[in-house]
Amino acid sequence: MALDSIVDLLGGKWKLDRSENFDNFLKEMGLNVVFRKMAGAAKPCIEVKVEDGVVKIISKVSFFNKVMTIRLDEEYKETFDGLEMNCHSRWENGKLITEAIPAGEGKGKPQTFIRERVNDELVQTMTVGDVICTRVFKPCD
Template sequence: MALDEIKAQICGKWKLDRSENFDDFLKELGLNVVFRKMAESAKPVVEFTIEDNTIKMISKVSFFNQVINIKLDGEYQQSFEGTEMNCNSKWENNKLITEANPIDGKGKTQKFQRERVNDELVQTMWVGDVVCVRTFKPTD
């Protein structure tokens, strides 16, 4: 079952180790320079758990906490940076893939892929032509 695989692969706590192209990703989303600078300097800890057949992702930084509830194989709504999105997530080839489309048409379509590569959690994010890779290591 997909949830068992997800539990074995990505559940637990992860701390950001490095990012590639994160500022350009946030800029493409239209976020202001102050928010982008704060986000760029943050080292979030992300925790994945599974509750009631839902994957819960809690992202914590000093100035911001976000909880995302991911449901597999069906549409659900979630807010990203203040934009309400219709999301669809699937577990495919040991990757948790989420596509998010703005409900009101004012935001931009985003895609997220999370996978375990050796002892790291690699999160690849796409918006427009911009690709961002954020790599997390397990917390102690």
């Protein structure tokens, strides 16, 4: 049931339209200025789909491609910017919520990602520490 709702609300291809507080988010994650500038200038396209009972979010930019495989309601590992994270995702009130905690002690900070459909846009709200970043995607033509 949840997977069908994810496809209905978030499924498809999306292109980044605008970001708010993205550089501060990356800085709070501990990423260097060169990476932050490259990431800030990029306009990624993402595709959200469901395959074999898992949610896949495929991100593509000129210098980086990533496939995130999300297993709802169970623990799984994912790598964010070279850092292994223990993740847990759930579908709640029309939102795909992922909580990520660093797998190793002293490495990285816990992060939360919330993806939801707001009108005709996919809104991704990311939190690390006290920093909140919003990225808004529009459907690809």
